Each structure stands twice: as structure tokens, then as C-alpha cells.
Amino acid sequence: MNRKNLTLSFFYYLLSAFGISLTLKASIGVSSFNSLNATLAEFSKIKIGTITAILNFLFLIACLLLDRQPKLKNYLTMSIALLFFGSAINLFTYFVFPLFTLHSYLLKCLLFILGTIIAGIGTGKVLKYQLLKFPIETFCLFLAERTTHSFKFYRYSIDLFCIAIALLLTFTFHLTLMVREGTVISFLLLSPVIALAKD
Template identity: 85%
Template sequence: MNRKTITRSFLFYLLSAFGISLTLKANIGVSSFNSLNATLAEFSQIKIGTITAGLNFLFLISCWLLDPHRKLRNYLTMGIALLFFGSTINLFTYFVFPLFTLHSYFFKCLLFILGTIIAGVGTGKVLKYQLLKFPIETFCLFLAERTNHSFKFYRYSIDLICILLALILTFSFQLTLMVREGTLISFLLLSPVIAWTKE
């Protein structure tokens, strides 16, 4: 794998993190997985990028345990990428985006759609280069290979579990509701953008 591909993979990985940060700034709800991350961040007072990286690390460890051909170098590279991923989300969410405020609901929706498209493009390009992997998707692939259920079954199951956990925490501790219209927009828009970009 040449240096240009490695550099591009990391840049698009960080672009995905930037897109996620934009969806958080829009404040109209977030994607299924990020709804849990954002809820846990508010509940624990830990930064959302740190929570996001931490949960991804748990999936990465699970992938390591399921991977019959585990290569330490690949997992170390993924670990480094996740650290930068979480740090990028924290940088924009807590230090850059608070410098401006959106009052119009219309512009919040536009910002969310833009962020979702950017995150989808970043994710699609990363998948296209096949150097870095996203731990949740890789985990689902490993499970699908070992069971009678499909990748889609496990991926949607994780989304559903994330939404349910976010809602339970939200209503139990009176936290900000993160499962909103943005969650639906992300559900409808993100996968097609990823599929289109990785071709």
C-alpha cells in the first residue's frame, strides 16, 4: 500500500469525523450510533469524541477476538486512526463550532444534511481504499461469516440497540433527546451516500 493511499485514507477518515461534528452542531438529533454517544457524553460529562472513540475501541477489540487472521499492524493502525477520529470530533464540537450559533431551524436542517453527506463521503472513500476499517462494520461482517444472519441484520440490530439505550438513558435521567428528526434523515441519507462514494 503506497503512502498516498495511506494519507488519503486517514484524511477521509478525519473528514467523516468532521461530518459527524457538523451533525452534532445542527442539534436536530444524530445518527443511531451517535445518539448513544451523545447521550453517554451528556450523562458522563465525558467529551463525545472520547466516548465515540472508546465505544469503537470496544468493537475493535471484539474484531481482534473474532479475526482468524489478526495482524497486529492493522489493528494498531486502526487504533491510531480512532484516536485521531475522536480528537477531531472533540476539536470541532467543543472548540471550533461553539464560535457561531444557528437560530434558524431551516439552516440547522441544511447543516445536518451537509454533515451527513460529508460523513458519508468520508466513510465511502475509506471503504474504497480498503486500508482502514470501521470497527462496527467489521464486527458485523465477522458475525455474519460465523452465523446464519446477514451483515445487514447485525448492523441494523446495533442501530436499534443504540437508539433504545439512548432513549432509556434520556428518559431515566432527563437528558437531551438525541433521537429526533436528524436520526431519520441520517437513516435515509447516509447509506446511499456511502454506497455511491465507494464505487
């Protein structure tokens, strides 16, 4: 395993966490998966980075179970990366970004777009180096290999599931609505940015 590329992969993994934290700071909604993370965080009173890491760990375990030739070293490296990922989101969300406040809706939208672009670049670069995996994408890939449905089908299904559960919890327990205009912006912008950064 190339150490330089592994170090860069960790850096871009953390850059993705920074971008996600910016979208949370904007407070105009978040991406599909993060809408569930943010809703669960408010519901459980557990920090959002911790929730994000836990859910990713669950997908990582599912990947390990589906993997026909699992390399435990790779899964251990991924586990360490997820710990850093969740910790970085907590650091920015609860300790750094509360130091400033945004009152303008336009600035919030611009911050969200910036955060989405940064998160997309980080994700794309991680995918380019192919040393660290994103558990959800890997899980969907494994499912696609074993069934007649495509990767896109499973990935969008997870997005819809996350949105549905987030909305259900929100309206049942009167929580902050996380599925908003930011969710639409993320849906339209994130994938193209990831594709550009990956090439």
C-alpha cells in the same frame, strides 16, 4: 501498504469526523450510533469524541477476538486512526463550532444534511481504499461470516440497540433527546451517500 492511499484514508477518516461534528452542531438529533455517543457524553460528562473513540475501541477489540488471521499492524493503524477520529470530533465540537450559532431551524436542517453528506463521503472513500476499517462494520461482517444471519441484520440490530439505550438513558435521567428528526434523515441519506462515494 500504499502510503498515498493510507494518507488519503486518514484524511477521509477525519473528513467523516468533521461531518459528524456538523450533525452534532445542527442539534436536531443524530445518527443511531451517535445518539448513544451523545447521550453517554452528556450522562458521563466525558467529551463525545472520547466516548466515540472508546466505543469504537471496544468494537475493535471484539474484531481482534473474532479475526481468524489478525494482523496486529492493521489493528495498530486502526487504533491510531480512532484516536485521531475522536480528537477531531472533540476539536470541532468543543472548540471550533461554538464560535457560531444557528437560530434558524431550516439552517439547522441544511447543516445536518451537509454534515451527513460529508460524513458519508468520508466513510465511503475510506471503504474504497480498504486500508482502514470501521470497527462496527467489521464486527458485523465477522459475525455474519460465522452465523446464519446477514451483515445487514447485525448492523441494523446495533442501530436499534443504540437507539434503545439512548432513549432509556434519556428518559431515566432526563437528558437531551438525541433520537429526533436528524436520526431519520441520517437513516435515509447516509447509506446511499456512502455507496456512491465507495464506487
